[in-house]
Amino acid sequence: MSAASAKSGLDFPAALKDAGLAALIALALSIAMLFFRTVDFQGNLILEKRWTLAGTTVLIVFAGRLALNLFWFPRRGGLGLFKIASSALPARFAELGKWMAPVLIVFAVVLPFLPASNRYIMDLAILVLTYVMLGWGLNIVVGLAGLLDLGYVAFYAVGAYSYALIATTFDWSFWVCLPLAGMFAALWGIILGFPVLRLRGDYLAIVTLAFGEIIRIVLLNWYTLTNGPDGITRIPRPSFFGLEFKRFGDGTFANYFNIEYSSMHRIVFLYYVILVLALITSALTIRLRRLPIGRAWEAMREDEIACRSLGINITNTKLTAFSIGAMFGGFAGSFFATRQGFISPESFTFIESAIILAIVVLGGMGSQIGVAIAAIVMIGGLELLRDLDALKQLFGDNFDPALYRMLLFGLAMVGIMVWRPRGLVSSRAPTVVLREHKARSADLVKEGHG
Amino acid sequence: MSEMLLQVRGVETYYGNIIALRGVDLDVQQGEIVTLIGANGAGKTTLMMTICGTPRAREGQIIFDGEDITQLPTHDIMHRSIAQSPEGRRIFPRMTVLENLQMGAILNEEETFGEDLELVYGLFPVLAERSEQRGGTLSGGEQQMLAIARALMGRPKLLLLDEPSLGLAPKIVKQIFSVIKDLNASRGLTVFLVEQNAYHALKLADRGYVMVNGRITMTGTGSELLHKEEVRAAYLEGAV
Ligand SMILES: Nc1ncnc2c1ncn2[C@@H]1O[C@H](COP(=O)(O)OP(=O)(O)OP(=O)(O)O)[C@@H](O)[C@H]1O
Ligand SMILES: [Mg+2]
Numbered sequence: 001m002s003a004a005s006a007k008s009g010l011d012f013p014a015a016l017k018d019a020g021l022a023a024l025i026a027l028a029l030s031i032a033m034l035f036f037r038t039v040d041f042q043g044n045l046i047l048e049k050r051w052t053l054a055g056t057t058v059l060i061v062f063a064g065r066l067a068l069n070l071f072w073f074p075r076r077g078g079l080g081l082f083k084i085a086s087s088a089l090p091a092r093f094a095e096l097g098k099w100m101a102p103v104l105i106v107f108a109v110v111l112p113f114l115p116a117s118n119r120y121i122m123d124l125a126i127l128v129l130t131y132v133m134l135g136w137g138l139n140i141v142v143g144l145a146g147l148l149d150l151g152y153v154a155f156y157a158v159g160a161y162s163y164a165l166i167a168t169t170f171d172w173s174f175w176v177c178l179p180l181a182g183m184f185a186a187l188w189g190i191i192l193g194f195p196v197l198r199l200r201g202d203y204l205a206i207v208t209l210a211f212g213e214i215i216r217i218v219l220l221n222w223y224t225l226t227n228g229p230d231g232i233t234r235i236p237r238p239s240f241f242g243l244e245f246k247r248f249g250d251g252t253f254a255n256y257f258n259i260e261y262s263s264m265h266r267i268v269f270l271y272y273v274i275l276v277l278a279l280i281t282s283a284l285t286i287r288l289r290r291l292p293i294g295r296a297w298e299a300m301r302e303d304e305i306a307c308r309s310l311g312i313n314i315t316n317t318k319l320t321a322f323s324i325g326a327m328f329g330g331f332a333g334s335f336f337a338t339r340q341g342f343i344s345p346e347s348f349t350f351i352e353s354a355i356i357l358a359i360v361v362l363g364g365m366g367s368q369i370g371v372a373i374a375a376i377v378m379i380g381g382l383e384l385l386r387d388l389d390a391l392k393q394l395f396g397d398n399f400d401p402a403l404y405r406m407l408l409f410g411l412a413m414v415g416i417m418v419w420r421p422r423g424l425v426s427s428r429a430p431t432v433v434l435r436e437h438k439a440r441s442a443d444l445v446k447e448g449h450g
Numbered sequence: 451m452s453e454m455l456l457q458v459r460g461v462e463t464y465y466g467n468i469i470a471l472r473g474v475d476l477d478v479q480q481g482e483i484v485t486l487i488g489a490n491g492a493g494k495t496t497l498m499m500t501i502c503g504t505p506r507a508r509e510g511q512i513i514f515d516g517e518d519i520t521q522l523p524t525h526d527i528m529h530r531s532i533a534q535s536p537e538g539r540r541i542f543p544r545m546t547v548l549e550n551l552q553m554g555a556i557l558n559e560e561e562t563f564g565e566d567l568e569l570v571y572g573l574f575p576v577l578a579e580r581s582e583q584r585g586g587t588l589s590g591g592e593q594q595m596l597a598i599a600r601a602l603m604g605r606p607k608l609l610l611l612d613e614p615s616l617g618l619a620p621k622i623v624k625q626i627f628s629v630i631k632d633l634n635a636s637r638g639l640t641v642f643l644v645e646q647n648a649y650h651a652l653k654l655a656d657r658g659y660v661m662v663n664g665r666i667t668m669t670g671t672g673s674e675l676l677h678k679e680e681v682r683a684a685y686l687e688g689a690v
Contacts, residue, residue, distance in 0.1 A: 050545045292556050299542050306540035309502060310604065311528030328609045375585050433582060 015069035017419060023062035028373065031053040031380055032107075036386055047120055101369050108275055112268045115446055122267045126339065127273055128379045130332055133278035135359040135371040137328030140285055142357065143366035144294065145321035146301025148205040150354050151212025154192070155185040155326035157219060157348035159333025162344055164232040165225070174238035174338050178331060185330020188215075189323035199317055200304075212353050219345040231344025235337050269341050277335060281328045282368050288324070290431050297321050298366075298431075355379075362416055364423025373424055385409060453480040454513075455608055455640050456501070460511035463493075463500045470496040472664040475511065478642050480609065483634050485643040485651040485672070485686055488661035494644040495537050497661070498612050501642075502534055503527045515607070520528060533606035537644075538612055539597040543586025546578055550585050550596055554603030562605070570599035573629050591622040598626065602633075608640045609633075615647040623647065627654050648685035652676045660685075 035054040038045050111117055111125060138152045162181035166172055196207050204436035219226045237245060245251040245266035253269075255259040296317045299307050308314055337343050359378055363370030381410070385408055420426065463471040469519040470493050472548050478484045488494050500507050501514075503524035512520045519527050528534070533554070542550050551570065553582065555563050571578035572596040580588065585596060593615055601609055611630070615623040627650055633639040645651035652658050652672040660668040660681060 052570060293548070295556065298545065302542040302544055303540050306536060306542065307553075308504065308524045309528060309534045309536050309540070310553055310600070311525050313523075313525040428544055429548055430582065432546075432548055432552055 011064050012070075015066060018069055019062050019066035020419065022065035023058050024377075026058045026061035027054075027376060030057050031384070032116075036116055036121060038116055041215075045118060047118060051234065054087070085408070086371075100373075104369075104372060105279070112271060119264065122264070122271055124380070124383055126267070126271050127383075128376055129274040129278050130336060130339075131269070131356065131359060131379045132372050132375040133274065133281050134329060134356045135334045135363065135375050136278065136281045136285060136368065137325050137332065139360050139363070139366065139368070139371050140288075140297070140328070140354050141321050141325035142360050143298040143363075143371075144285075144289065144301065145318065145325075147318065148201060149208045149322075149323060149325070150205045150350075150353055150357065151192070151208035151215075151293060152325070152329055153186060153350070153352040154212040154215040155329030156333040156336065156352065157215055157345070158185045158188050158326075159330030160337040160343050161219060161226060161232070161333075162330065163334030163337045164235045167236045167338075168232060168234065169424065172235070174334070175235065178334050181334035182327045182330045186323040186327040189326025190319050192326075193319040193322035197315055204402045209350070209353075212348075212350060216345050216348050219348070226345075229346070231342055232337075233342050237266065237341065238270070239274065245269065256290075270335075273331075274335055274339075277331055280435065281331075282372075285368065293317070293320055295431060318352075324343050362413070362423055364420075364425040365426075366428055367423070367425035370423055370425030382409060382410065429439065453479075455480045455482075455515060456642065457498070457511075457513040458501065459511040459513070461497070461500060461507045461512060463496055463505055463547065464508050465496075465505065470664055471500065471507075474661075474666055476659055478640060478665060480607075481634070481638045481640055482657065483630065483641045483643060483655045485645055485655035486656045486661055487645055487648045487651055487658060487675075487681075489544040489684070492661040494628040495612055496664075497519040498534070498537075498610055498642070498644055501610065502532070503525075528604075529609040531605070531606075532610065534610040535594075535600035535601045535614060538616075539593045541585040541588075541593050541596050541600065542640075543584065545585055546582050547585060547588070547596060548581045550600050551577075551603050554600035557604060563603075566603050566605065570602050574599055579669070581665075591618050591626075594618060594622075594626060598629070600620055606639070608642065610642050610644075612644045613646055614643070615645060616648065625649060630654065639643070648681070649676070652681075 031054070034057055035050055037048045037050060039048045082384045090289055099181075108125075111233075112122060117125075134152070134156065137155075138149065141147050141149045141152070149226055159181040161182040163174070166177045166180060167174065192208065192211050199207060220228055222228070237417075239245070240253050243251060243256050245254075246252045247261045252261070285294075289298070296307065296312045297320075299310075299312065300314065300317050300321075307317070336347070340347075355378065359374045360371055362378065363372070363374035363414060385404075416424070454477060456476075458474055458476040461471055462469065474493075474497055475482075476486070476497075486494050486497065489591055496505070497599065503519070503522060503526075507520055510520070511518060513657065514527075514530060517530070519530065521671045526604060528586070535576065542553060545553070551567060552563070555566060558566070571581075576592055577595060577599055580592065588596060594616075598609075598614060601611075614626050614630075618626070630641055631654060634641055643651055643655060652675050655672040656674045658670065658672050659666050661677065668678065668681065670678070676686075
């Protein structure tokens, strides 16, 4: 402690780091609040992208925070930033998580009603939420149970194809197929789990990677069932308690509620479906972490041998992690299928697994809020990079932004990993704390000696 | 009156084709403290792990509380009132002290948790003070106490301890050994203790075994062994 405060001279890299963090938060916030604005353009609503405004805001935050770090905090006893920026940062992030989670949830719930939201934003939000859900699902396997799974997309694919095939063949509704798709995916989780029970780390990663590819290649070549590379088309859309989202006919959503038809209704409905699915995933994970099975997952990640010596059945623990993780992947997959209306093996390539894994790792392996933020930053960021025309102003007209999208993305990832090697939220919240443990432990000390 | 709790009969254990235990016989009676001493690589840890089922004994029998457990999977064996504080402590580093203890009680009913917690916090008050600290940030001695406390949370009849004194200051070793003695005296806990620290172990134990190269070469009461010339020469050089 005293060593830390004694050292708190001008620690420039730490100040820079901290300012960078503030800028990142500002960036995440400004994407939604400043960057996009809808404007009326010749009678059409179009989306204006305010690069300068968002960029300036981020820069101001960065510079301001840096100035505070360098000149203001050190004077307040030297304990302002430097301690925070080094050791106590995770703790502060955890604090952040406490109010961040409710704020994000409220924001997600009201998003469709914000004046700024339009078709584009809602589509992007649905995409982000799908990845949030996938991230939370994989988080069970990788973050909690510590099993490095590079083939998670396989379960996403199984879920999507299960839904597509059942729905197109038997004409069952989305809400009947969804649990079935989850069950199929869970089953495949167990099928993958058995052969890899003895594997850990690199070896496990290789086998799961292969598993993901096998599933994709089977989907590609089993023409009679999956229609091969042509994919499955005309996958039924979900209905709102039996009410269809159609323009014409009876029993449609618009008809029933006596409102004018709008294609946004379905989008908003899909948005809420994935939001609820994602929140269920998260709530279940949080609940499971407190139950013996979840605690066994985390203990297994820490030390398998110690787990065995405590009487934990490692086989069951691994298989449940794989199957529950896979089940959520399957749910997300069937959502993906019903939303797209069309699926083909092309949607389930290795890059998907890599992105989901990156979300979990960036998020901080095990942190729910971290995974959510990472998904927003990654998917939102990738989407922003799709349209880099603004950079043309910077680099001249010869600059082709599309070429640089992945490069910039990769750079950003490297940057984050250098800056926070253990992910955005690396501190692990304990699942159990003793209330009034100070008072009680004092009693116990006496008892022990008595 | 003393009842046999653990019987090891002609156990042979192999790592691949390499033999590590060459026909070990060993008994632990209800309420005893029994110690196993031996040089590095003698096979002490192997014997303790064989009792727990990994690795499995290729020959021989292990009987716990009248039941043959030789072929049971590890987690089933650990369900039978056996608890172990493994070599190298193996606490869960990212979990708090309290969470570690909770893991020790994972097979128990929830109702007894508070009571057991009070017991181990009473035995090791330092753990109570550090209840919310991450296991990995505890000192070596505290980690060892945590490993023992975690094993105790499982309410064992038989406690297996593998080198609890490893790397600890003499004062802490004394404290830990006196806790073991207390538990044995007040609660009748049976203890099987593997140790390098032969002097302290033999002083503490009712009976001891000496292992050389995967074989038991000597056995006797603690004080008998303590005074045997071979034992003194091999394991107690400069210790007394
Ligand atoms: N997993 C393993 N695979 C192969 N050989 C092993 C394995 N574990 C232990 N051995 C070998 O078995 C023998 C006995 O090892 P063991 O760990 O039981 O010794 P020990 O008596 O506990 O020694 P120490 O006092 O140093 O802990 C040693 O020769 C060791 O190299
Ligand atoms: Mg050993």
